[in-house]
Structure formats: structure tokens, C-alpha cells
Amino acid sequence: MNAFLLNINGAVRKVEADPAMPLIYVLRNRLGLMGAKLGCGLEQCGACAVIADGERVLSCVRTVSEFEGRAITTIEGLAEEGELNPVQRAFLDAGAAQCGYCTSGMVIALTAYLEAEEHPDRRGALEALEGHLCRCGAHADVLRAVDRLLADGA
Amino acid sequence: MAPNPSLLNNPALDDWLTFGADETVTVRSGKVDIGQRISTATALLAADELDVDPGRVRVARVETGLSPDEGLTVGSQSMAQTGNAVRQAAATARRHLLARAACVLGVDVATLEVEDGEIRSHATNRRTSYWELAADGPFGIDVDPDAPLKPRTALRHVGTAALARGLEDIVRGRPHFLHDMSLPGMLHARLVRPPHYHALLVGLNEAVVDRLGAEGIEVVRDGSFLAVAAADEYAAVRASGRLGAAASWELGDGIFSGDVYEGLRGNEKVSLPVIDGTPAEAPVAPLEGPPADAAVTLEARYERPYQMHASMGPSTAMATFDDGRLTVVTHSQGIYFLRLALADALGMESEAIHVRHAPGAGCYGHNGADDAAFDAAIVARALPGAPVLLKWSREEEHAWEPYGSCASMDLRASLDGHGRIAAWSHETYSDTYSMRPHPGPDGTGAARLLSARFLAEPLEPHVPGPALGRHVGIHRNLDPLYDLPEKRLVKHLVRDMPLRVSALRSLGAYANVFAIESFMDELAAKAGSDPVSFRLRHLSDPRGRAVIEAAAERLDPAGTDCPQGRGRGLGFAQYKNSETYAAVIMEVSVGDRGEIRLERCAIAADAGEVVDRAGLAAQLEGGVVQAASWTLHEAVTFDRDGITSRDWDSYPILGFDNVPVFETVLIDPGRAPFLGAGEATAGPAAAAIANAVCAATGLRLRQIPFTPESVRAAALQS
Ligand code: FES
Ligand code: FES
Numbered sequence: 001m002n003a004f005l006l007n008i009n010g011a012v013r014k015v016e017a018d019p020a021m022p023l024i025y026v027l028r029n030r031l032g033l034m035g036a037k038l039g040c041g042l043e044q045c046g047a048c049a050v051i052a053d054g055e056r057v058l059s060c061v062r063t064v065s066e067f068e069g070r071a072i073t074t075i076e077g078l079a080e081e082g083e084l085n086p087v088q089r090a091f092l093d094a095g096a097a098q099c100g101y102c103t104s105g106m107v108i109a110l111t112a113y114l115e116a117e118e119h120p121d122r123r124g125a126l127e128a129l130e131g132h133l134c135r136c137g138a139h140a141d142v143l144r145a146v147d148r149l150l151a152d153g154a
Numbered sequence: 155m156a157p158n159p160s161l162l163n164n165p166a167l168d169d170w171l172t173f174g175a176d177e178t179v180t181v182r183s184g185k186v187d188i189g190q191r192i193s194t195a196t197a198l199l200a201a202d203e204l205d206v207d208p209g210r211v212r213v214a215r216v217e218t219g220l221s222p223d224e225g226l227t228v229g230s231q232s233m234a235q236t237g238n239a240v241r242q243a244a245a246t247a248r249r250h251l252l253a254r255a256a257c258v259l260g261v262d263v264a265t266l267e268v269e270d271g272e273i274r275s276h277a278t279n280r281r282t283s284y285w286e287l288a289a290d291g292p293f294g295i296d297v298d299p300d301a302p303l304k305p306r307t308a309l310r311h312v313g314t315a316a317l318a319r320g321l322e323d324i325v326r327g328r329p330h331f332l333h334d335m336s337l338p339g340m341l342h343a344r345l346v347r348p349p350h351y352h353a354l355l356v357g358l359n360e361a362v363v364d365r366l367g368a369e370g371i372e373v374v375r376d377g378s379f380l381a382v383a384a385a386d387e388y389a390a391v392r393a394s395g396r397l398g399a400a401a402s403w404e405l406g407d408g409i410f411s412g413d414v415y416e417g418l419r420g421n422e423k424v425s426l427p428v429i430d431g432t433p434a435e436a437p438v439a440p441l442e443g444p445p446a447d448a449a450v451t452l453e454a455r456y457e458r459p460y461q462m463h464a465s466m467g468p469s470t471a472m473a474t475f476d477d478g479r480l481t482v483v484t485h486s487q488g489i490y491f492l493r494l495a496l497a498d499a500l501g502m503e504s505e506a507i508h509v510r511h512a513p514g515a516g517c518y519g520h521n522g523a524d525d526a527a528f529d530a531a532i533v534a535r536a537l538p539g540a541p542v543l544l545k546w547s548r549e550e551e552h553a554w555e556p557y558g559s560c561a562s563m564d565l566r567a568s569l570d571g572h573g574r575i576a577a578w579s580h581e582t583y584s585d586t587y588s589m590r591p592h593p594g595p596d597g598t599g600a601a602r603l604l605s606a607r608f609l610a611e612p613l614e615p616h617v618p619g620p621a622l623g624r625h626v627g628i629h630r631n632l633d634p635l636y637d638l639p640e641k642r643l644v645k646h647l648v649r650d651m652p653l654r655v656s657a658l659r660s661l662g663a664y665a666n667v668f669a670i671e672s673f674m675d676e677l678a679a680k681a682g683s684d685p686v687s688f689r690l691r692h693l694s695d696p697r698g699r700a701v702i703e704a705a706a707e708r709l710d711p712a713g714t715d716c717p718q719g720r721g722r723g724l725g726f727a728q729y730k731n732s733e734t735y736a737a738v739i740m741e742v743s744v745g746d747r748g749e750i751r752l753e754r755c756a757i758a759a760d761a762g763e764v765v766d767r768a769g770l771a772a773q774l775e776g777g778v779v780q781a782a783s784w785t786l787h788e789a790v791t792f793d794r795d796g797i798t799s800r801d802w803d804s805y806p807i808l809g810f811d812n813v814p815v816f817e818t819v820l821i822d823p824g825r826a827p828f829l830g831a832g833e834a835t836a837g838p839a840a841a842a843i844a845n846a847v848c849a850a851t852g853l854r855l856r857q858i859p860f861t862p863e864s865v866r867a868a869a870l871q872s
Contacts, residue, residue: 018388025388034334035327039466039515040548041391044802047466075327088325092317095768098189098776099516100324100331101466107325129810133802135466136189136516137776137783139813 004064008033009077015064023059023067024048027074035075035104039133046132049105050074056112056128075104078111086149087111094145098136106132106142114149122150158299160184160235161242164222165296167250170243171200173288177271179206181243182214184224185236186487187320189516190832191769192232194319196240198311198765203244203304204284205268208311213319217510218493226488226590228657230733230830237765237828245301247284247293254287306763306825313822315768320513332485332512333470335543340472341372342387343533343544344394346380346401347554348608350796351654353403354378355608362400366393373397374536377610381533383542394547408794410652415457418562418583421650424620428643431625431633431731438644441566445577445640448568450680456563456669457857459789460653462799463555464807467515468546469522473530475538480507484527485514488590492524495591495599496531499606499613518659518780518832520590522546522555525604532605552805553797554604557790558658559585559651561628563669573681575692580632581644582666586618587627589656604654615654620647625730631663631837634670635728636692653792660833663729664781667837668844668858671725675845676854684712685724685845695728697735697760697823702726704758704819705737711849719743720753723845725838734761734834738778740814740842744851748865750786750843752814760821762829770831771818777835778816783808785840787859 001016008031015030022041027033027050039047041060048060051073078085084092087110097103106129113128114120125146134142164170164184172180181200187193193213201208214221224235248268255273256263259282265275271284306312323330348355355378363373371393372383382397384390410417426433444451472483480502486492489509497504514523530544546554561584570576591599600606601616621627629645658664678688686706693699702724711722721744726737741754757774764770787806791798799805840858848854853868 021388025391028334029387032336033327034329034331034336037331037333037467038545039468040802042548042801042803044548045466075325079326084325091325092321095315095318095321095772097318097321097324098191098772099466099513100189100321101515103324104327126810131809133466133807133809135464135780135807136518137779138772139779139808139810140775140816141772143810143813 004068006064006067006072007070008072009074017064019063019065021064022061023050023064026064027059033074033076037101037104039101046105046109047102049108051108051112054112054116056109075107078107085111086152087114090145090149094141094148096138096141096145098138102132102134110146110149120150122146125150158235158238160222160224160239161297161299164224167243167246167293167295167297169222170240170297171247173284175285175289177285178210178212179204180212180214181240182221183236183240184216184222185227185232186216186511187513188227188487188518190232190773191318191766192236194316194769195233195237195766197319198316199237199241200244202309202312203241204248204271206271206284208316210271215510215512216489218489218508223490226491228487230729230832230834233765233828234830239297241303242299242301243297245303246295246298249301250293250295251284251287255282258282258287312765313767316766318769330513331467332472332483332514333467333545335472335483335512337541340541340543341383341385341537342390343381343383343530343542344390345529345546345550346394346398347550348378348403349405350409352406352408355380355401356404357402359400362396366397372537374533376532377612378608379532379605381529381544383533383537409792409796411793414459414560414652415562417651418560418648421648423583423649424647426620426645428629428632428645431629433620433622433629433645439642441579441642444568447570448576449571451566451568452676452680453566454673454676454856456565456672458561458665458668459858460557460560460655461658461784461788462552462557462790462805463517463519463521463658464805465515465517465521465551468548468551469526469555470514470543470545471527471530472541472543473527473534474541475531475534478506480531480534482507482509482527482531483512484509484523485512486523486527487520491590491592491599492527494593495524495603496528498593499528499600499603500531500535519558520556520656522551524591525554528603529605549800552800556589556654556656559587559655561662561665563665565669565673567673567677569677569681573683575636575638575677577640578638579642580670581646582628582632582662583646583648584628584662584665585648585651585655586621587655587657587661588618588621589616620645625732626661628662630661630730631666631727633731635695635698635731636689637694638692653790659777659780660836663727663833664784664836664840667725667727668840671727671838671841672844672856675723675848686711689724689726698726698728700821701735701737701758701760704821705739705756708756708758708817708819709739709741709754711739716741719850721846721848721850723842723847723849725841725845727834727837729830729834733830734759736774736834736838738835738838738842740839740846742843742846742850744847744865748862748869750847750860750865752782752812755814756817757835758819758821759831759834760823761831761834762823762826764820764822765828767820770820773832774818774835775816777833778839779808779813781836781839782843785843785858785860787861789859
């Protein structure tokens with residue numbers, strides 16, 4: 001076990017963990033942040049995505065040690081003072097989930113994209129969703145949420 | 155209308171509705187919310203019938219002992235059973251409470267008005283409320299299945315597009331799933347599964363077991379069942395890898411890995427004629443020659459491989475064994491059946507087992523949920539006192555869930571000189587779809603739980619007989635809705651097939667409708683007719699005609715507005731010939747390398763009275779997307795040594811790069827029984843794609859999946 005200082009959702013948190021431990025286990029089991037989901041543990045499905053230094057990063061293989069010194073945002077950190085961020089709002093309004101297991105990863109991916117991109121468009125949003133799998137077939141509603149976001153100039 | 159089994163089995167009003175002192179209404183139902191938004195729909199129904207704000211309506215979690223026993227959440231019956239029961243319960247409660255209010259207020263009941271639960275009368279300035287009246291105690295009456303409902307025009311919430319319940323927690327990342335549960339003293343458990351179904355554990359390096367023990371990791375072994383448990387989840391993950399490497403297995407003959415379609419033809423089978431959607435225990439009539447007036451006779455064989463549920467979250471369960479009692483939290487779609495199966499498998503009384511539902515990842519079928527519950531129970535029993543949260547790995551989910559069976563369909567039909575179908579034969583060869591842990595008279599529920607076969611005292615996997623109900627299993631939607639003068643329909647339940655199977659969304663309907671609706675297009679072409687008129691010529695059911703016409707109005711399969719190089723195809727069915735009517739029209743293009751692109755999709759559906767518009771559309775569109783994934787990409791692969799589809803690379807599914815633009819039309823017939831919708835579009839979607847590819851390229855694809863390789867192979871043969 002080593003001690004790590006992680007910057008998560010704007011706060012510095014100290015955790016004890018096996019250095020080989022993928023970040024997602026730290027988030028879920030050490031910090032109680034259950035928003036990122038373990039879907040495959042193989043970097044194939046997108047369910048575990050978080051934002052690190054503004055970039056969407058999968059958290060199921062990369063180890064906690066790789067995240068020291070980076071600013072990590074999880075889905076729990078997106079709302080400000082309880083206000084949903086635009087992507088969360090659009091997902092809620094568009095009903096863009098069925099079971100919702102895939103949702104957290106998609107919300108993260110689109111948030112990272114919209115924050116990084118000055119002129120977001122549908123194509124870019126689709127690329128941001130690449131690698132985010134959904135089994136329930138909520139795709140059409142997710143894309144409606146995307147269209148709403150783009151129309152609102154998010 | 156047939157009586158609602160949910161009310162027959164659970165008549166007491168108090169089982170369905172309670173009014174809380176905090177001015178809320180709690181609805182209890184036995185159907186679990188698996189993403190089909192049944193809790194959203196039932197809340198809307200109760201709110202409207204009672205005249206309370208939907209925000210006051212709580213939908214209780216589903217658990218044994220408290221929730222009405224509504225059997226399984228399957229077959230698209232949530233609305234017809236739960237929706238109807240909750241609505242009638244609310245109407246009964248309203249009538250009962252208003253009669254009491256009239257007494258208390260000393261006014262005529264006809265003068266009463268309810269607003270958000272408050273009851274007033276213009277005849278007095280006194281008022282009361284549901285909650286005041288209900289504080290007197292339980293109703294003590296039965297739900298009146300005929301209690302008059304409010305007129306449709308007086309409904310405020312039913313028929314709108316409501317916000318989905320629970321979704322806010324999900325977008326905020328709050329704990330919502332069973333996977334997110336965390337209890338004091340909880341252990342995380344992981345499995346070590348054998349290489350395949352028939353392998354047995356013959357050796358375990360005890361030094362490794364000792365080392366794990368010294369690190370505080372528990373090893374649980376029962377026959378060939380192996381698991382580890384640790385306080386830390388990641389420690390359990392690593393330990394399962396180490397224990398797996400320390401195990402040796404007797405592999406036996408492995409899995410029979412010949413051609414599955416040959417197996418479907420050649421293996422022993424039970425063959426039954428299907429009459430009016432129902433198998434008859436009678437000999438199968440031989441296939442006669444074409445009728446005398448046949449101008450053309452056409453034959454075709456269609457095939458569908460093994461396909462998986464492939465839920466995004468691996469199956470999981472929480473179990474605690476304490477003082478002879480077992481508590482299980484599960485994402486099973488049938489908690490009461492699971493309780494009985496667990497009781498049998500563990501040699502316990504079912505009263506000593508409490509099962510409750512918590513959300514898992516969606517699958518719309520029988521995935522590993524029940525099996526994981528048994529796995530967790532085995533581990534918990536070995537480690538009494540500690541709550542055990544057991545999760546399967548991605549590999550285990552892919553390799554061990556019960557798949558949707560492969561199927562092969564032989565169709566033959568003759569057209570008369572007027573382009574009408576004069577004779578029709580359809581035989582489907584497939585394996586069972588009913589391996590959920592139903593208790594059964596002989597305790598077969600236990601034998602359907604995966605790990606039962608691996609225990610030191612194993613149970614042989616159950617081999618079910620043919621399902622004999624109307625439109626179930628292999629013969630679901632085998633009987634087309636069209637007006638056909640002569641039909642010969644046969645189901646073949648094939649034995650000794652290699653892979654473990656059970657209920658995948660829509661069961662046999664996906665394969666049967668794919669075959670029927672592809673064949674209808676092949677016949678239409680022979681008859682020199684277009685797909686829409688050919689179907690309408692054979693369809694008198696007005697609601698069926700209406701959905702086909704409505705879809706074709708949005709995206710005409712024969713339309714001259716179809717862009718160059720693209721093709722449109724139609725698929726239609728009424729699910730189980732008694733549920734939702736759905737027409738799906740897909741517009742596709744086919745790339746140079748044979749890749750099929752889904753461009754546009756029109757759906758028209760009549761699901762009876764619409765309650766939650768958004769939820770209904772999501773079910774219909776989601777059904778198309780899932781079926782499109784099966785149809786374009788999916789086939790479980792395996793060899794002698796085991797399943798080789800073990801992750802998302804070796805079993806790819808449809809992604810965001812190939813989602814059509816949807817236009818979905820909901821035909822609302824007004825006050826009409828709710829019709830199950832969740833599985834209605836799967837079969838039509840598959841046929842719509844096949845027909846669209848044919849319209850675009852002239853290639854007729856009859857074997858799913860339509861991978862680029864299979865498109866290229868078909869092009870070479872044409
Ligand atoms: S869990 Fe990380 S990509 Fe699937
Ligand atoms: S909503 Fe269930 S996996 Fe996407």
C-alpha cells in the first residue's frame with residue numbers, strides 16, 4: 001500500500017492504495033464515488049470514463065499512480081452547487097438512458113468534448129461518443145440530447 | 155378482456171397502494187424496473203386516477219414478502235399486468251376514500267372534488283384529504299378490476315412524455331445500481347470459472363490457497379465451484395486471477411463444436427404442429443406438393459446464430475447468510491421464483507430467504523442475474539455474518555450467460571395466378587428459450603442455476619420439454635398475422651445443442667419475424683408487387699394495416715424519394731399476435747466493402763392506450779437498435795475449448811457510428827388495453843434491414859449476422 005494525493009472534483013484527497021490499482025477501484029471503493037461504472041475493465045466500453053486535465057480518460061486499467069498531480073473530474077463533480085451541467089440536464093430532459101449503466105461515461109465524454117471544443121458539432125460529438133457502448137439501445141435519445149445541446153449552443 | 159393474473163393472484167388493495175403519513179402514496183408492484191420505465195408509467199397512472207401530483211407517488215422497491223407476486227418481468231407484460239393493476243387499484247382506492255369523505259363531511263359524494271389529494275365539496279367549507287382518511291387503517295378490501303376509471307379527457311399526466319424516474323440520480327452519478335451497494339463489513343467476491351461448461355476441477359495448488367489465506371483472502375470451494383472473497387474489491391480481483399492459475403481442470407470432450415445449423419437439422423428433436431399460435435400434441439403433417447392453383451412456389455431457409463444479452467454491467471448479487479437466514483439483493487427479473495430456486499438449491503425453507511430487487515445493467519432477458527445470486531449465496535453461506543457482494547467479470551458475463559438460441563427457419567409458399575398466397579409452410583428449428591429458474595413441479599428451478607452443475611453434489615442441468623403455450627418460446631410469432639388460406643406451421647425443439655440458452659428479448663419472435671417478413675418481400679417481388687401493397691393485400695386486421703400505412707407515409711419503401719444507391723425495407727408484426735403492432739422501415743446504404751449503414755428508420759406502432767410517450771418510444775427505438783446490432787454484428791463464437799466471444803472485441807455490438815435517424819409514430823387508439831411494446835420491434839427491424847439491403851443491392855441475405863464479409867460473399871455468388 002502506498003499513499004497517494006489525488007485532486008478529485010476540486011479537492012485534494014489522500015488515499016492508501018496498491019500502486020497497481022486501477023483508478024476506478026480507488027474512486028469507488030476508497031472515495032465512495034460510485035458514478036464511474038466498471039463495465040469491462042478492458043478499456044472497451046466507456047462506462048468508467050472520467051475527465052483528467054480536461055481530457056476524457058478511461059479509469060479501469062490505468063493505475064492510480066498515473067493520476068497523481070492531474071485534475072480529475074468524475075460525474076459527481078459536474079454539477080455546480082447542485083445545478084446539473086448542460087450535458088446532465090440534456091440527458092435528463094431527453095430521457096437519454098434506459099438502465100443507465102452506460103450513462104455516466106457518455107455524460108463525461110460529451111462534457112469533455114464540449115468544454116474543449118470552441119465550435120462543437122454533431123460529428124465531433126459522435127466521435128466523442130465512439131467507444132461508448134450501450135446495450136439497451138438508448139442511442140436515439142442520447143443523440144436527441146446531443147442535438148439539444150448543440151442547438152442551445154452549449 | 156382476459157382477467158389480469160396480477161390481480162387474481164394479489165387481490166388485496168393494501169398490497170398495491172398505501173397512503174403515508176407524509177402525504178405520499180406508495181405504489182407496490184411485482185414487476186421490476188429494468189429500464190423499461192414501468193415505475194414511471196405506474197406513477198403516472200396512479201397520480202392521474204387519484205388526482206395527486208406524481209411527485210407524491212413513490213414506487214416501492216420490489217421484494218419478497220412485501221411486493222405483490224407478479225411472477226416474472228418478461229414478455230412485455232409490465233403494462234398489461236402491473237399498469238392495469240395499479241390503475242384499477244387507484245380507481246378502487248379513490249372510490250372508497252371518496253365514499254368515506256362523503257360520510258365524514260356529510261355531503262353527497264357527487265359534490266366532491268379532489269386536488270392533489272385534498273378533498274373538498276362546494277356543499278361545505280370543510281375539507282379532508284386521502285391521508286387523513288387513510289390514517290384510519292388499511293383498506294381491507296379487494297381491488298375492483300372493473301372500478302370505473304376517470305374519463306381520458308380528465309387525465310393530466312397519462313399520455314405525456316414524462317421525465318424518467320431514477321434518471322436524475324443516474325446523471326448525477328449517485329449510487330443507483332446493485333453494483334454500487336456498500337455495507338459495513340462487506341466482502342467483495344469474485345469467481346474462478348472453469349474453462350467451459352463440462353470442465354471439472356481436479357487440482358488446486360494448496361500453497362496458493364494458504365498464501366491467500368495469510369493475506370486475509372477467503373477461498374470458497376464446493377466441488378468445481380471456486381470463489382474468493384476479500385474486504386477490498388481489487389484484492390478480490392487479483393486473488394481470483396492467482397487462484398485461477400492455481401487450478402487444474404479435467405476438460406473432458408470439451409464443447410461440441412460442429413456446425414450449429416447442421417446440429418439443428420440432424421440432432422434429435424421434438425416436433426409439433428402449431429395451430430393458431432399454439433403447439434398441438436399431434437403428428438406433424440408432411441409437406442405436400444404445391445396446391446393445384448399454384449402459379450409460383452418459393453422456398454427459402456433463414457438462419458440466426460447464438461446471440462447474447464451482453465449487458466453493459468457484469469451480473470452481480472449481494473447475499474448475507476446470518477443465523478440460518480439468507481438475504482439476497484439481485485437484479486433478477488423474477489424474485490419470487492428465484493427465492494424458490496435458491497431454497498431448493500441450498501436445501502433451505504423459502505421462508506428463510508428474503509430476496510429484493512436492485513437495478514442492474516439492462517438486458518431485457520435472462521442474463522446472469524439469477525446465476526450470480528446463487529453464486530453469492532454459496533459464498534455467503536460459507537462466510538456467515540458478512541454481506542457478500544459478488545460480481546462476475548466481463549469475460550464471465552460473455553462466456554457464461556444463457557444465450558439466445560440459434561434457429562433455422564424453412565419457409566415455402568405458393569402464389570396463385572392473382573399474386574395471392576395460396577399455401578404457406580414454416581418450420582422453425584431451435585433450442586429452448588425457457589431456462590429461467592422457474593420452480594417447476596420437480597424442483598427444476600435449482601437445476602437451471604448455472605453453478606448447480608459444478609457443486610460437490612451437482613444437479614444435472616435441466617432439460618425442459620417443449621413450451622406449449624400460445625406464442626411462447628420457439629413458436630413466438632411463428633403464426634403470421636396475414637390472412638392465409640392454408641398454413642402449415644411446425645416447431646422443432648432440438649436436443650443436445652452445444653451452448654447454454656434461455657430467454658433473449660422477444661424469444662423466437664426475432665428469428666420468426668425476420669424469416670416471415672423477408673419471405674414476404676421475396677414473394678412480393680415474385681408477384682410483381684411492392685412490399686406495402688403485397689402485405690396489405692393479405693392483411694385485414696385494421697390496426698395492423700394502420701401501422702404499415704403510417705410507417706410507409708413517413709418512409710415509403712417504394713418511394714421515388716429514396717436517394718440513389720440506398721434501399722428501403724419494411725418489416726411488420728404484431729408481437730405474439732396479441733400485443734403491440736409495429737411496422738419498421740429502414741433506409742440503408744451499402745458500402746464498397748459490404749458494410750451496411752443504417753440511414754433512416756421510421757417506426758409506427760399501436761401499443762394500446764399510451765401512458766408514457768417517451769418511455770414507449772424509447773422501448774420501440776431501443777428494440778430496433780438492439781435488433782440492428784444482433785442483425786449486423788452478432789454471433790457467439792466457440793470451439794472445443796470454450797466460448798471465444800469473451801469481450802467487446804471478440805463480440806462487437808453496434809455503436810454510435812451507425813444509428814439511423816428515427817421518426818417514430820405512436821398511434822394512440824384512445825382507451826384500449828395496454829399492449830406490450832418492449833419486444834415488438836426486434837423482428838420487424840431485422841427483416842427491414844434485410845429487405846432494405848435487397849432493395850439497395852439486389853442481394854438477399856438470409857443468414858444473420860449481415861457482416862461485411864457475408865455481404866461480399868453474397869455479392870460473389872450473385
Ligand atoms: S470499464 Fe473501462 S472501458 Fe469498460
Ligand atoms: S441505457 Fe442500458 S446500457 Fe445504455
